[in-house]
Amino acid sequence: MELVRRLCAGFRIEPAQSDDTVRAPDLNPLREQTSMDAQAILHEVTHAEGLPAEALKAASDQRDEMLPLFVQKIETYLAVASLRLDR
Numbered sequence: 001m002e003l004v005r006r007l008c009a010g011f012r013i014e015p016a017q018s019d020d021t022v023r024a025p026d027l028n029p030l031r032e033q034t035s036m037d038a039q040a041i042l043h044e045v046t047h048a049e050g051l052p053a054e055a056l057k058a059a060s061d062q063r064d065e066m067l068p069l070f071v072q073k074i075e076t077y078l079a080v081a082s083l084r085l086d087r
Contacts, residue, residue: 038065042073 036044036058044055059066 038062038069041066042069045070046073 036055041055041059041062044052045059048055059070
């Protein structure tokens with residue numbers, strides 16, 4: 001056990017999430033944080049012409065909050081598309 005402690009010295013061990021995975025830390029501490037809120041991100045991603053780079057970066061920075069919102073948007077889109085096909 002002492003060997004393990006010495007080998008792991010300086011490394012922080014992250015606790016596992018409920019699905020037994022470990023979230024990767026942000027390896028770029030110099031990355032600039034964005035100030036877009038969730039609604040602004042969704043609006044940019046769904047209505048922007050071209051690649052909404054700032055909104056995608058903000059979504060990545062806030063992935064825990066944004067993931068369920070993106071899933072909901074996708075499910076809504078698929079449900080509406082399905083209703084249109086049924087006509």
